[in-house]
Amino acid sequence: MPTLAGNQVFSSISTDVSKILSHSRPFCKNFSGSCIRLTSVAARARISSELTSQTLQCKNALSVRDPLEAILFDIDGTLCDSVPIHYYAFREMLQEVGYNGGQPITEEIFIKRMNGLHNDELCHLLFPDWDFDRAMKFMDDKEAMFRRLAPEQLKPVNGLDKLCKWIGERGLKRAAVTNAPKESAELIISMLGLDDFFELIVLGSECERAKPFPDPYLKAVEHLKVAREHAFVVEDSASGVKAGVAAGMPVVAIASRNPEKLLKAAGATLVVTDFEDANLWGALKELDRNLGC
Numbered sequence: 001m002p003t004l005a006g007n008q009v010f011s012s013i014s015t016d017v018s019k020i021l022s023h024s025r026p027f028c029k030n031f032s033g034s035c036i037r038l039t040s041v042a043a044r045a046r047i048s049s050e051l052t053s054q055t056l057q058c059k060n061a062l063s064v065r066d067p068l069e070a071i072l073f074d075i076d077g078t079l080c081d082s083v084p085i086h087y088y089a090f091r092e093m094l095q096e097v098g099y100n101g102g103q104p105i106t107e108e109i110f111i112k113r114m115n116g117l118h119n120d121e122l123c124h125l126l127f128p129d130w131d132f133d134r135a136m137k138f139m140d141d142k143e144a145m146f147r148r149l150a151p152e153q154l155k156p157v158n159g160l161d162k163l164c165k166w167i168g169e170r171g172l173k174r175a176a177v178t179n180a181p182k183e184s185a186e187l188i189i190s191m192l193g194l195d196d197f198f199e200l201i202v203l204g205s206e207c208e209r210a211k212p213f214p215d216p217y218l219k220a221v222e223h224l225k226v227a228r229e230h231a232f233v234v235e236d237s238a239s240g241v242k243a244g245v246a247a248g249m250p251v252v253a254i255a256s257r258n259p260e261k262l263l264k265a266a267g268a269t270l271v272v273t274d275f276e277d278a279n280l281w282g283a284l285k286e287l288d289r290n291l292g293c
């Protein structure tokens with residue numbers, strides 16, 4: 001196997017991400033098959049204006065307009081602490097193909113540069129000189145390794161059961177919105193016992209553009225028939241937070257693996273340690289109290 005210049009690739013990853021994003025298509029198909037422009041200046045201005053108005057009208061910490069109707073969850077790192085398993089699988093397999101001169105990638109690099117990105121993007125970032133099919137085969141093999149390891153190591157994020165109960169008692173709509181492949185997403189949801197909890201799973205690969213673009217979250221609220229002002233997103237990566245913010249929704253960020261500073265810089269409304277965090281429950285109780293916002 002060839003030895004790849006991993007450090008060089010990582011040093012230019014930010015630039016590469018910008019290139020990939022700038023070349024992505026600016027349209028997203030809605031459910032009826034027609035196209036809506038999501039990234040025009042006008043659309044961005046409208047979302048910004050609505051958010052400002054929403055913030056002024058709602059005094060709750062999450063800036064959600066009452067009543068809260070839906071919560072949209074990322075899966076990896078948000079419902080469960082799967083980031084170390086993904087990191088391990090990438091580290092081992094990248095080393096096998098001689099990436100970074102055969103030196104293992106660090107967890108810090110993984111968190112900062114790779115976590116939360118769709119596998120298509122990772123192909124371009126990690127293997128710019130590889131044939132795309134070969135790079136995707138690597139990603140598929142890495143996902144298979146993740147699925148082999150997950151059953152023994154996967155654990156829900158603290159307090160997930162308590163939050164799910166709170167959501168169920170209020171009859172809120174809920175969706176899982178992920179960049180993960182279908183097989184891995186369904187395995188995690190099944191292992192967490194949440195098959196019947198989520199009424200909808202949106203995959204990044206089913207959208208014109210995956211996170212950090214807003215398309216998967218916009219698709220979720222459209223399908224749930226919920227106005228985004230009455231919903232919020234829960235995420236764990238900077239990429240995911242950016243997707244929720246770009247979709248015009250407040251984002252609660254779980255800082256289990258990603259630094260709080262990174263998540264706040266991405267636009268998180270509230271950063272918490274897990275679903276037991278008192279600040280989260282303070283915000284949720286406020287939503288319970290704030291009728292008629």
Ligand SMILES: [Mg+2]
Nearest residue numbers: 074076077236
């Ligand atoms: Mg995640």
